[in-house]
Amino acid sequence: MGKHILFFVHGMGRHDDKWHHAGANVLRNALTDYDAFRGIRFDDQIEAVPIVYDDIIETWRRKMAEDFAAFRRALLGGLDPGDSSKARSVEKQLDKVEGWIGAGEPGLVWSHAMDVVLYRFFALLWMAIDVSVSRQILAKIKDGRFLTWSVIGHSLGTSVVHNTLNSLYGTGFSGQPPIIPSEFRPRAIMMVANVSRVLQRPGAKVLESRVQPGPASAGRLCGFYLNVRHRFDPFVYPKPFQPDSWPDASTYATLAYQHIQPAHIHFEPDELFKVHDLDHYLKNPRVHVPLFRAIFGTSMIPDPEFEEVRQQFDVAAGSSNVQLARSRLEAMLPASSGNWVSIINSIKRLFS
Numbered sequence: 001m002g003k004h005i006l007f008f009v010h011g012m013g014r015h016d017d018k019w020h021h022a023g024a025n026v027l028r029n030a031l032t033d034y035d036a037f038r039g040i041r042f043d044d045q046i047e048a049v050p051i052v053y054d055d056i057i058e059t060w061r062r063k064m065a066e067d068f069a070a071f072r073r074a075l076l077g078g079l080d081p082g083d084s085s086k087a088r089s090v091e092k093q094l095d096k097v098e099g100w101i102g103a104g105e106p107g108l109v110w111s112h113a114m115d116v117v118l119y120r121f122f123a124l125l126w127m128a129i130d131v132s133v134s135r136q137i138l139a140k141i142k143d144g145r146f147l148t149w150s151v152i153g154h155s156l157g158t159s160v161v162h163n164t165l166n167s168l169y170g171t172g173f174s175g176q177p178p179i180i181p182s183e184f185r186p187r188a189i190m191m192v193a194n195v196s197r198v199l200q201r202p203g204a205k206v207l208e209s210r211v212q213p214g215p216a217s218a219g220r221l222c223g224f225y226l227n228v229r230h231r232f233d234p235f236v237y238p239k240p241f242q243p244d245s246w247p248d249a250s251t252y253a254t255l256a257y258q259h260i261q262p263a264h265i266h267f268e269p270d271e272l273f274k275v276h277d278l279d280h281y282l283k284n285p286r287v288h289v290p291l292f293r294a295i296f297g298t299s300m301i302p303d304p305e306f307e308e309v310r311q312q313f314d315v316a317a318g319s320s321n322v323q324l325a326r327s328r329l330e331a332m333l334p335a336s337s338g339n340w341v342s343i344i345n346s347i348k349r350l351f352s
Contacts, residue, residue, distance in 0.1 A: 011155025
């Protein structure tokens with residue numbers, strides 16, 4: 001029997017081909033906590049495969065930083081040298097714009113916030129990313145050694161996963177005809193820190209596309225859709241993905257769609273940014289057990305064992321610092337009525 005491929009699609013920020021190691025190691029260690037997997041090696045069952053598209057974004061980041069710097073020099077150089085008050089006013093406005101987007105700065109605003117803006121609004125960029133991701137997935141799933149596959153999208157990667165699969169099974173890419181769901185589709189799609197709805201494109205609404213769980217005969221693109229949003233992660237609040245009885249009541253009743261809301265805090269109050277980390281999410285059995293069940297079978301981890309592991313995890317998370325970290329994060333949570341700008345502002349608050 002071939003291994004199950006588990007793709008990891010990264011989110012905002014800089015990533016290389018080893019970025020998935022932290023999350024994969026969490027799953028690797030967690031698997032042995034359950035009776036059905038004693039003596040079974042994670043790597044004998046699962047091929048953890050990173051999907052990387054940051055090289056495309058990095059090219060655009062560099063270009064935009066250079067262009068903004070050139071624009072600034074040209075604009076200030078073209079002002080009347082005798083009108084110093086006007087020059088100061090323009091320079092202050094440029095400082096505001098530069099500060100807002102983090103242009104040219106080495107910090108996380110530029111490497112995180114601009115990823116969101118670029119992927120949502122720049123067609124040439126998002127088309128290049130979607131094509132690259134689809135090719136990386138196709139190259140692996142066409143390998144005859146692998147019979148089944150699933151995908152974890154994290155943060156911005158949830159939008160990338162949705163858009164790529166929506167096209168891969170809808171119109172196809174670059175001469176590749178659309179894949180037929182009844183012939184080959186992911187067993188599970190796990191969307192961690194799901195921002196796909198707030199970043200959705202007009203022609204690819206995430207609640208209406210075929211990227212839904214259910215029968216392949218109905219054109220659904222996965223067996224399980226696991227939506228994971230941490231209650232104290234500010235990025236999942238603007239226009240959240242949290243449908244009721246989705247995609248329909250009968251499918252929802254089978255737990256093919258699950259809305260998972262962990263609330264654990266496994267970091268110190270001065271490490272609030274970790275609330276968004278993929279490995280922090282995956283540590284919680286409320287997150288990784290539904291994934292293991294989706295991949296290996298829903299009966300593999302019985303409910304009593306699941307409950308026992310949850311209780312042990314919650315006890316281990318107890319700390320006098322947890323409430324302080326939780327209070328600080330609560331103060332950062334944006335309104336659910338927010339938009340992509342709210343995500344940018346959250347990035348600035350959380351990573352500053």
